[in-house]
Amino acid sequence: MTNADVYDVCKDLDFSKDIINFVHLNSTKVIFGPNCVRFVGNKAKEFNATKALIVTDSGILNAGHLDVVLESMNDSQVDCIVYSEVTENPSSYDVNNCATFAKSHSVDLILGLGGGSSLDTAKGANFIITNGGEMKDYRGIDKASNDMLPFFAIPTTAGTGSECQSFAIISDTETHEKMACGDKRAAARIAFLDPLLTTTQPFKITAQTGIDAISHSIESLVTKTKTDVSEKYSRLSFHLINRSFENVIKDPENINARSDMLLGAAYAGTAIECSMLGAAHAAANPMTAKFSIPHGVAVGIMLPHIIKYNSLDNEVADVYDSLIGQCLSERVVELLNIAKIKVRLGEYGITNNDLLSLSEAAATQWTGNFNPRRVSVDDFLELYKSAL
Numbered sequence: 001m002t003n004a005d006v007y008d009v010c011k012d013l014d015f016s017k018d019i020i021n022f023v024h025l026n027s028t029k030v031i032f033g034p035n036c037v038r039f040v041g042n043k044a045k046e047f048n049a050t051k052a053l054i055v056t057d058s059g060i061l062n063a064g065h066l067d068v069v070l071e072s073m074n075d076s077q078v079d080c081i082v083y084s085e086v087t088e089n090p091s092s093y094d095v096n097n098c099a100t101f102a103k104s105h106s107v108d109l110i111l112g113l114g115g116g117s118s119l120d121t122a123k124g125a126n127f128i129i130t131n132g133g134e135m136k137d138y139r140g141i142d143k144a145s146n147d148m149l150p151f152f153a154i155p156t157t158a159g160t161g162s163e164c165q166s167f168a169i170i171s172d173t174e175t176h177e178k179m180a181c182g183d184k185r186a187a188a189r190i191a192f193l194d195p196l197l198t199t200t201q202p203f204k205i206t207a208q209t210g211i212d213a214i215s216h217s218i219e220s221l222v223t224k225t226k227t228d229v230s231e232k233y234s235r236l237s238f239h240l241i242n243r244s245f246e247n248v249i250k251d252p253e254n255i256n257a258r259s260d261m262l263l264g265a266a267y268a269g270t271a272i273e274c275s276m277l278g279a280a281h282a283a284a285n286p287m288t289a290k291f292s293i294p295h296g297v298a299v300g301i302m303l304p305h306i307i308k309y310n311s312l313d314n315e316v317a318d319v320y321d322s323l324i325g326q327c328l329s330e331r332v333v334e335l336l337n338i339a340k341i342k343v344r345l346g347e348y349g350i351t352n353n354d355l356l357s358l359s360e361a362a363a364t365q366w367t368g369n370f371n372p373r374r375v376s377v378d379d380f381l382e383l384y385k386s387a388l
């Protein structure tokens, strides 16, 4: 599949080439296609890079994806150092480790290679390497004062869409609270969307990250801060992921389906850049922090309940109805079944006694502020009860 094929795929849809080409991203150029990662060395050279920090995890090393990147960098005579200690849901401690590793090597380019955790760790380390301090100093938007190193994002999952965002999502080591740290200069200068890199994901990762990605389409579509442009990205994202999720689960090596998923996740990431997310993410974050439920699973469990809650607003209900020719919450439950995700909180060890503290934590989540309907502690309590 090439860019031209993507136009072809989308030709029956009402989306302009500007949307398909990600032209609304101010800081990030997106390169898409099988094997496009082989251009990474060439592009690094265009940025006059001499030594790059590659941030990744051991699974990516074992899958052989790092070798492809190193070969390309080597062909372009760009030295590399590799930090492969990335963990799931990276914390400020992890980011510090990565930055400390890099500081002794005078790097002039950062590459994130892996899932959202690798990309966010790389993005976070860029803040610390170039501006010092700690991750919590950059919580919010535009808190950095110095320029940052150029950053290339190479996602190997179709999930967070971090490759198209200027935010690093990092957990506070002490409180486990998720901190969103945003700065336009932290966004990837180039995102390489190579669907071949996503074919090696285990079933669980494909399933959970895919559910996260489609939840980004759905949540970003109706936020208080959505725009006409972000809405188009959300819709295109939903369309691609919705049509290919089942295919990618049944036939993991199907490159067209993998392409839809990877592009869909990136389009949702582009939408989030201005529209942000909503109450499903607010409800999910404490479930991950307190019960270690994977992010995509936690968001997926709560999403049908949030859709029903938001549908009490007629305008929001009309937007949901315009997305697909069936009840949206029912479609999400179908996708969760395909993903083999258990949908009751009780199946994850959560009891009635836990719901109040989860609700209190959910109500303090920044992301909840963008939900189209206000969600109080009592509302979260009802939402968790309905999912119990």
Ligand SMILES: [Fe+2]
Pocket (backbone or CB within 6 Å): 160, 212, 216, 281, 295, 299
């Ligand atoms: Fe998410």
